[in-house]
Amino acid sequence: MNVVCDPAQLQRQCLAARREGRSIALVPTMGYLHAGHAALLDDARHRAEVLVASVFVNPVQFGPAEDLATYPRSFEADAALARDHGVDLLFAPDPEVMYAPDHDTWVEVPGLARGLCGASRPGHFRGVCTVVSKLLLLAQPDVAVFGQKDYQQLAVLRRMVRDLNFPVQVQGHPIIREPDGLALSSRNVYLSADERAQAPAIYAGLRLCQRLVREGQGSVGQVLAAFQEHLAVHAPLTQVEYDVIAHPESLEPLGDSARLAGAMHMLVAVRLGRTRLIDNLRLQD
Numbered sequence: 001m002n003v004v005c006d007p008a009q010l011q012r013q014c015l016a017a018r019r020e021g022r023s024i025a026l027v028p029t030m031g032y033l034h035a036g037h038a039a040l041l042d043d044a045r046h047r048a049e050v051l052v053a054s055v056f057v058n059p060v061q062f063g064p065a066e067d068l069a070t071y072p073r074s075f076e077a078d079a080a081l082a083r084d085h086g087v088d089l090l091f092a093p094d095p096e097v098m099y100a101p102d103h104d105t106w107v108e109v110p111g112l113a114r115g116l117c118g119a120s121r122p123g124h125f126r127g128v129c130t131v132v133s134k135l136l137l138l139a140q141p142d143v144a145v146f147g148q149k150d151y152q153q154l155a156v157l158r159r160m161v162r163d164l165n166f167p168v169q170v171q172g173h174p175i176i177r178e179p180d181g182l183a184l185s186s187r188n189v190y191l192s193a194d195e196r197a198q199a200p201a202i203y204a205g206l207r208l209c210q211r212l213v214r215e216g217q218g219s220v221g222q223v224l225a226a227f228q229e230h231l232a233v234h235a236p237l238t239q240v241e242y243d244v245i246a247h248p249e250s251l252e253p254l255g256d257s258a259r260l261a262g263a264m265h266m267l268v269a270v271r272l273g274r275t276r277l278i279d280n281l282r283l284q285d
Ligand code: AMP
Pocket: 028, 029, 030, 031, 036, 037, 040, 145, 146, 147, 148, 149, 150, 173, 174, 175, 176, 177, 183, 184, 185, 186
């Protein structure tokens, strides 16, 4: 495995691979890699001859009051995991080489980025779209793999790639969970023991909602009320930031009075102490 910190060098190496006719897969991450990232790497490994992964805590996707300074990092462990999962090129740039002091070019998908996480994290998806655009132009992959854990991010990036004609296939990968259902996240290390004990209630609540929808009784509002009730009982330390049942692609929320018909995806963000956790589940195809 080759570790590259210089964007121009990554671009040169990827261009050379392309000229030799070798296909490239890209897995962008912010590091502190866990089994969720590993699953993305394993998936991507089978899709191309050259596997590129990036570890970059992208400062422009963090708001001023967010956890950029404390975001967990462990480069040595990340490099070992990347090597074990077949990464050929590990791109680990410093922020200074990714963003010139007068960087002033941004990529936005304002409609899809407005609601859900975008509502409480203004500018977040603009930062994500900008860095992923840069990574796609540097690595020039045939395929890029992203987790469905960040469901809105995946929808935003699919739209960006379609709208701007990036020559890449965007591949979504299912959410990897702990045995008790908690979605793996680098931010789970922030949880205290009490918070960690309550965190599985988020996925259990989503599954409860999926059952209610399958039974077909009631309305969207009643299903969302059941989710909130489930958390109030089983995870009193949580605060629901949003819980939405939306169209799986447009992410357009269904109104409370909507009937339980058609394709539905549920997305939630929950605060547990100082940690913000997100999760999502297809309720009905
Ligand atoms: P991050 O390092 O959190 O920015 O995540 C990098 C990539 O890994 C993103 O595409 C995430 O959606 C994906 N990812 C993170 N956690 C998981 C998980 N538990 N299951 C599947 N994919 C994940």
